[in-house]
Amino acid sequence: MITRLHLKNFKNFRDATLKLGPLTVLVGTNASGKSNLRDAFRFIHGMSRGYNLPEVFGERYTEGVLQWKGIRGGTREVAYRGSNSFQIETTVLVPAEGAERGSPNRDRFSHSVAVGISPDNGPAHITEECLLSNRRPELVYKFRRSNASSEPHSPQGFLVRVPGDAGNGIEQLRFPDSQSVLCQLERHDKVPDLEKKALAAYRHHLESMRFLDPSPEAMRRTSFPGQVVLGDRGENLSSVIHAICEDREKRHALAEWINELTPQDVVDFDFVPDQTGKILLSLVESNGQRTSAYSASDGTLRFLALIAAILGPDAAGFYFLEELDNGIHPTRLYLLLQLIEQYAKQGKVQVVATTHSPQMLAMLSEEAREHASLVYRLGTEPEGRICRIMDIPKTREVLEEHNLARLGNLEKRLSDWLARN
Known part of the structure; x- marks a missing residue:
């Protein structure tokens, strides 16, 4: 289960953190950034499938058949207000070795990847990447850019540091910077088996992601x-x-x-x-x-x-559902939420769902409300922000009163509270 997503200079998010649970509902108006969060999840999903950056941003074909559609806006619009880089960090809980999906016996992984955007329309390149695991105190891997590289996106772009076999120091391996290290290290014969298992566990979890938008x-x-x-x-x-x-x-x-x-x-x-x-x-x-x-x-x-x-x-293990309430009668939406929550609580699936309607919050269980977030922008500011809805003042009492009219004014109450503080 993904428990945390942190974005720096990605799309309209300058610096924002999304905390996730088994079911995470994202509430926000049009152009607030909900679909940009979908793009962030798709980016890490594309990396986990072994695609290089041009394919993640563009398209991936296998034997002439389209396998992947790129990130909206490509490299020209992926970074916040024309920045030359962005960074995505994730924290993920995966079943421990031998445990089944939904088992409480889980390992924690923290992954960070930074991507440089060339100002002259050159290819994007990874500038920094790191994976940590609670399986052992040392890092699983970390890389720094090679000083010997004359080009920022050279095939000799960076050195990766991984622990050696039986604790014999640190191995330094060289890889191209057009692709995440995740898949490259997993296939390398000099990488210890323990690290390969950690890499596979994390990558396979991110591979099991789906982005549903059903068409009649x-x-x-x-x-x-x-x-x-x-x-x-x-x-x-x-x-x-x-x-x-x-x-x-x-x-x-x-x-x-x-x-x-x-x-x-x-x-x-x-x-x-x-x-x-x-x-x-x-x-x-x-x-x-x-x-x-x-x-x-x-x-x-x-x-x-x-x-x-x-x-x-x-x-799949993870689903991103845009506009969950679209086409479902408001008086029956609770049925779908009830079904999703039931399976999410069992650890069988993780769901992130977006909606324009704050009224959906009244249909969530108390546990699911704790993981609901508001995606918003203040006034004319371009920056997208994320706030846990239950942290907004008076939200709990509004939900207890079942006052749906007041629920619809979340952004204004948040804006007023921020102005006073």
């Missing part, structure tokens, strides 16, 4: 049974739901959730094949009425996609 068009497409990876736009929804329904308990639970969401009395799911063998999801009601994905409402499909992401056989 994509969710209505047919798919082949066995396609159990839900696409970020909701592709393969029918086959993922098909896989979930192979478990009788999950099939029954899924029908109950749909019944709570809609006036339909759904008792089962049907999967009708076409001439190619692809299947399409249909909702079966107690009166025999069948509603296919073609005719189901956008909100129902979005609800199903978010559930499928969490319950599916190929679920």
Whole structure:
């Protein structure tokens, strides 16, 4: 689980820290910086997959097939107000060796990476990187730029310091600075096995990240049974739901959730094949009425996609969900939040969700409220800021009173409090 994200000069954040829990809700207006936090998570995700910086910022193709879409704005807009560098720090708890996801037996990793942006439109390059672990008092690795490098982005750009085998001093290894050290060290034969295990544990955790933004068009497409990876736009929804329904308990639970969401009395799911063998999801009601994905409402499909992401056989460890409340009726949103919280508390998944609506806070449990944050800007200032919502004065009493009208004025109350202090 990612417990902390610290940004320096990244997008509209000059210096901001986000503290995270199993479920973290980000509240903010348009242009406050919520999507920039998504970009920060995508940046560390791209690095963990072994992409070099041009690929992280641009696109990644494998055998002619697009595998990755770059960071919005590229290198020209990634740093705060034209700065020549930015830094991202993360603190992550991962299951200890041999422990399963959700186990309380976890190791802590702290990772920091700084990226230099060339003013002459040259390639971006890593200027500093470090990984620490509580497995041992020494660092896992750290690098400094090589003085022998004549170019800031030379293939001989930096030296990496890692502990030697059996505590025999420090090894210094040279790597190009166009790619994170995470993946490069893991493949190096001079890196001790203990460090390789630490690197793999941390990197694999960041690899298991998904960024969902379901599209009604994509969710209505047919798919082949066995396609159990839900696409970020909701592709393969029918086959993922098909896989979930192979478990009788999950099939029954899924029908109950749909019944709570809609006036339909759904008792089962049907999967009708076409001439190619692809299947399409249909909702079966107690009166025999069948509603296919073609005719189901956008909100129902979005609800199903978010559930499928969490319950599916190929679920990720981390999900970033933009505008969680989009397409879901306000009186039914609590159902989705309840389901997400249930699985997040078990350690099966970590979710970061954004919303424009402070009213969502009233639907969260007390524990989840402690991890909710406001993303905001003060007046005409360009700088994005992050504040834990429960730290804003009088928020607790407003929530206890269920005064939703006062909840909608979080930014003003925070601004007034900052002005007085």
